[in-house]
Amino acid sequence: xxxxxxxxxxxxxxxxxxxxxGALIGVMAYALSPKYRARLCGNLTQAMGPPATRLRGAxxxxxxxxALELPWVLLRPHAxxxxxxxxxxxxxxxDAAHAExxxxxxxxxxxxxxxxxxxxxxxxxxxxxxYRPPNFSxxxxxxxxxxxxxxxxxxxxAMSGVRKLVKAxxxxxxxxxxxxxxxxxxxxxxxxxxxxxxWTMTLAARLSEVKGVRVICCWAERLPGGRGYHVRFxxxxxxxxxxxxxxxxxxxxxxxxxxxxxPTQYLWxxxxxxxxxxxxxxxxxx
Numbered sequence: 001x002x003x004x005x006x007x008x009x010x011x012x013x014x015x016x017x018x019x020x021x022g023a024l025i026g027v028m029a030y031a032l033s034p035k036y037r038a039r040l041c042g043n044l045t046q047a048m049g050p051p052a053t054r055l056r057g058a059x060x061x062x063x064x065x066x067a068l069e070l071p072w073v074l075l076r077p078h079a080x081x082x083x084x085x086x087x088x089x090x091x092x093x094x095d096a097a098h099a100e101x102x103x104x105x106x107x108x109x110x111x112x113x114x115x116x117x118x119x120x121x122x123x124x125x126x127x128x129x130x131y132r133p134p135n136f137s138x139x140x141x142x143x144x145x146x147x148x149x150x151x152x153x154x155x156x157x158a159m160s161g162v163r164k165l166v167k168a169x170x171x172x173x174x175x176x177x178x179x180x181x182x183x184x185x186x187x188x189x190x191x192x193x194x195x196x197x198x199w200t201m202t203l204a205a206r207l208s209e210v211k212g213v214r215v216i217c218c219w220a221e222r223l224p225g226g227r228g229y230h231v232r233f234x235x236x237x238x239x240x241x242x243x244x245x246x247x248x249x250x251x252x253x254x255x256x257x258x259x260x261x262x263p264t265q266y267l268w269x270x271x272x273x274x275x276x277x278x279x280x281x282x283x284x285x286x
Contacts, residue, residue: 003138010068011075015084016226018072019065026064029269040269047194047256048263058264065222066113066267073115074146082123082150085116086223090216090233097214098125103169104214105207106176107236109255110267111219113229118176120220120231122152128168130177130203132157162203169210176218179204180255182274190282191248194256197282198273205247208240215240219258222265234258 010018030037044059045052073081097104106121108114121127131154134143147154155161155168155175165175180193183201191200208215221230237257240250259266275281 004142007071007139007142008075010071013072014226015069015072015228018068019222019226022065022068023061024064025068026060026062029064030060036269039271043268043270043272044263046196047259047268055264059266059268062222062265063267063269066265069113069222070115071142073113073119074143078119078123078149081116081119084228085120085220085231086228087230088120088233089230090235093214093216093233093235094121097216100212100214101172102212102214103172103210104174104216105169105204105210106174106216106218107204107251107254108176108178108218109180109258110178110270111258111262112222112265113220114178116220116229117218117231118147118152119150121174121176122150124151125174126151126153126168127174127176128153128155128165129175130155130157130161130165132181165207166210169207169213175207177204177207179251180270180272182272182276185276185278188276188279189245189248191245191252193252193272196273198252199275199279200248200252202244202248204251205240205244208247208251209244217254217258219262221262 030040040059041056044055048055094104106117108117118127118129129147129152131147133140144154155164168175179201181201182199187203188199188201190197193200207213215236217234217236219232221232223229236254238250240247
């Protein structure tokens, strides 16, 4: 299959070359797709206001890098991928959770190289990540294999996967998910995201209620020139507490805080404000 062939070619290139190609692809996608361009600009402006204009060029380049680095992270030997994590901040939060025997819920936005965060953690301990099949089914075997290395396993976005995640937390293990991913009908609720209602998953909020769980926010900054990544672990800026709705809103605020720290590396072209079919409009929206 051509998709698998392309995946393997990209994985064989040096990371610096992948990032240069990615930057070019990002600019081309922005120039050639009016729909993508409108969504990226709209989401970026919604969040960043007037400064969005000067960020646009970097955003389109970093978005391309993010797309093309996926094969490199998933198909390169695990030790080689982990070696590209050249700096780590906040690991003491993980050590503290381990000392208490607590399960860890990692909240990871579509920011920087989100794929490498679990790869890095899996080189040191067990982690289970929530998994949705890719749009291209031909890539599923490669992606699934890349996400089950070291101490990493995957949990499908289904009830069986939820049970696996809960079991891992109760066993004092770590789980990871991207809470800014738009869920399906019945799996979300409306909550503010950069001052606009976004259909937001409730699963992360419900898992934060598991007894003894420690919530840690995490993202990986992409360093220039293909030098590697800086993985950052940080405590939530405010407690994740209250009922499900309050927790969902709090998690969105944590996503915003991480994104503001490095806005050029967020996936602004993602359809974050999509309304799934059969989901009613939020209150006050026409």
